[in-house]
Amino acid sequence: MYDQYWITVTLKERYGVRTIRKTLAAIEAVGELRSDGTLIVNGWPVALVYFRAGYSPNDYSSEAEWRARSLIERSSAIKCPSISYHLVGTKKIQQELAKENVLERFLDNKGDIERVRQCFAGLWSWENDSIMMSAIESPELFALKPQREGGGNNIYGDNLRETLVRLWNDGGSELAAYILMQRIFPPASPCYLVREGTWAKENAVSEFGIFGAYLRNKDQVIINDQCGYLMITKAATLNEGGVVTGYAFLNSIYLT
Incomplete structure (x- = not known):
């Protein structure tokens, strides 16, 4: 609530921009899509939709949430993210x-393609029987990941083996x-990790991510650029990450 409310107040005071905060179900109940593509909520035309929900399957508890997402996607409002950007x-x-x-579709320089490909870890689907057997025999070398972000969702170790065996025996679907x-x-x-005013010294590992800004109108790309970074650090003994989920800490780069 704190960072979002501050943005809401600043937008109103500095730019006169109104912010409407609604659940997906509420948007489905009161939202209207006009023939020109304008999304109307509470009588106001919506220029931009910024999703703070809709990333987890639990956010779609009924058909109302799905109808709201469809209503938003079909509108002319800027979506952050749009469904295509969400899925990518x-x-x-x-x-x-x-x-x-596949990389050749997006990069022309062979040297760039090879450098990018060297950064990839192995990624396999369940149809690869030999890799699945390797994961069951040596689960410590693998991670089983659903289509989720934010920490607390991945499966490791003995849980990975048990999950693979169980789902495999159920037919694999x-x-x-x-x-x-x-x-x-x-x-x-x-x-040094600091939380709630206390600190602890731990062996830690970090994850470095680049923020991207992307804006398009149909096939016309208006903005496609990097615009900052995020670095999170966690104790090396932890499997999971994620700041909001309580596993990781925000950090800064220290170049040596």
Whole structure:
């Protein structure tokens, strides 16, 4: 509530921009899509929809939420993210990008393609029997990932083995919702972690991500650029990450 409310107040005071905060179900109940594509909520035309929900399956508890998402997507409002931008961040898309000859669709320079490909960990679907057997025999070398972000969703170790065996015995259809990934073992370094006014020294690992800004109108790309970074750090003994879920800490880069 704190960061979002501050943005809401600033938008109103500095720019005269009104913010309406609604659940998906409430948008379905009061939203209206005009013939010109304008989304109307509470009588106000909506220029931009910024999603703070809709990322988890639990956010779609009924058909009302799905109808609201469809209403928003069909409107002319800027969506942050649009459904296509939302889906491009899923693990399945990462898996597709790692396949042979796919990067060539987006990059022309062979050197750039090879450098990007060297950064990929192994990504497999459940149809690869030999890899699935390897994961059951040596689960510590793999991670089983659903199409989710934010920490607390991935499956490791004995739980990974048990999940693979259970879903495999059930016919394997549910395994299509997951991808199997080669587990990454980054080097750990000593770090001071601070939470609720207390600190602890731990061997920690970090994850570095780049923020991107992307805006398009149909096939016309208006903005496609990097615009900052996010670095999170967690104790090396933890499997999961995620700041909001309580596993990781915000951090800054220290170049040596």
